Amino acid sequence: QIxxxxxxxxxxxxxxxxxxxxxxxxxxxITYGISWVRQAPGxxxxxxxxxxxNNGNTNYAQKLQGRLTMSTDTSTSTAYMELRSLRSDDTAVxxxxxxxxxPFVGTPFDYxxxxxxxxxxx
Amino acid sequence: xxxxxxxxxxxGAPGQRVTISCTGSSSNIGAGYDVHWYQHLxxxxxxxxxxxxxxxxxxxxxxxxxxxxxxxxxxxxxGLQADDEADYYCQSYDGSLSGPWVFGGGxxxxxx
Numbered sequence: 001q002i003x004x005x006x007x008x009x010x011x012x013x014x015x016x017x018x019x020x021x022x023x024x025x026x027x028x029x030i031t032y033g034i035s036w037v038r039q040a041p042g043x044x045x046x047x048x049x050x051x052x053x054n055n056g057n058t059n060y061a062q063k064l065q066g067r068l069t070m071s072t073d074t075s076t077s078t079a080y081m082e083l084r085s086l087r088s089d090d091t092a093v094x095x096x097x098x099x100x101x102x103p104f105v106g107t108p109f110d111y112x113x114x115x116x117x118x119x120x121x122x
Numbered sequence: 123x124x125x126x127x128x129x130x131x132x133x134g135a136p137g138q139r140v141t142i143s144c145t146g147s148s149s150n151i152g153a154g155y156d157v158h159w160y161q162h163l164x165x166x167x168x169x170x171x172x173x174x175x176x177x178x179x180x181x182x183x184x185x186x187x188x189x190x191x192x193x194x195x196x197x198x199x200x201g202l203q204a205d206d207e208a209d210y211y212c213q214s215y216d217g218s219l220s221g222p223w224v225f226g227g228g229x230x231x232x233x234x
Contacts, residue, residue: 035223037168037225044124044209044211044225044226044227044228045160045162045168045211045225045228046225047223047224047225050222050223059222062219095167095168097168099223103215103221103222103223106155106156106174106215107173107174108156108158108170108173108174108213109158109160109168109170109213109223110170110173110179111170112167112168112169113167114166114167115165115166115167
């Protein structure tokens with residue numbers, strides 16, 4: 001069965017960086033993209049960015065550009081999300097999701113990871 | 123402020139029907155892009171409920187249905203059950219700087 005398994009919870013100080021992993025199984029990793037979505041406490045879902053596993057192309061939400069890097073390792077079917085210069089308002093649950101192979105394909109995010117809580121606190 | 127607008131909350135008694143609206147604009151739903159719906163229970167992964175405006179993934183009961191018209195879409199839930207209580211989000215593609223993918227602000231469904 002298709003699964004996305006994320007790394008465990010993190011606690012970081014303001015100004016630090018965090019890198020969350022998302023290991024995929026049950027499908028051909030290279031034929032889809034991966035998106036990352038976060039949910040801050042009491043808030044809704046916020047799309048952060050997308051990466052093509054096939055060619056590494058990325059598309060990041062404008063507000064996170066400059067602090068966000070997404071990458072993949074096809075040898076281990078793992079996607080990574082790194083957020084730098086962390087602030088208190090980055091405290092959230094971060095989800096990876098299987099996404100279309102291109103931003104121009106209108107298919108949904110059909111499988112999701114279990115979420116990773118990132119807490120930013122001094 | 124989300125690009126797609128949903129009511130913050132809706133409620134209904136067991137067995138009743140409720141609808142959740144999702145209002146967009148000419149850069150997303152009104153441009154013809156598909157709308158997808160997700161169910162999110164706190165502490166769990168969001169679950170795809172409706173894709174391509176009206177389609178249900180395998181395993182989703184036919185009590186859940188979606189529709190789209192103009193710049194809006196709707197999710198209808200009939201025969202409300204206690205375990206339908208969750209947050210519901212719409213999602214679409216957006217051709218402006220907000221995108222390419224955008225979510226609604228989410229709607230909390232309370233089963234009375």
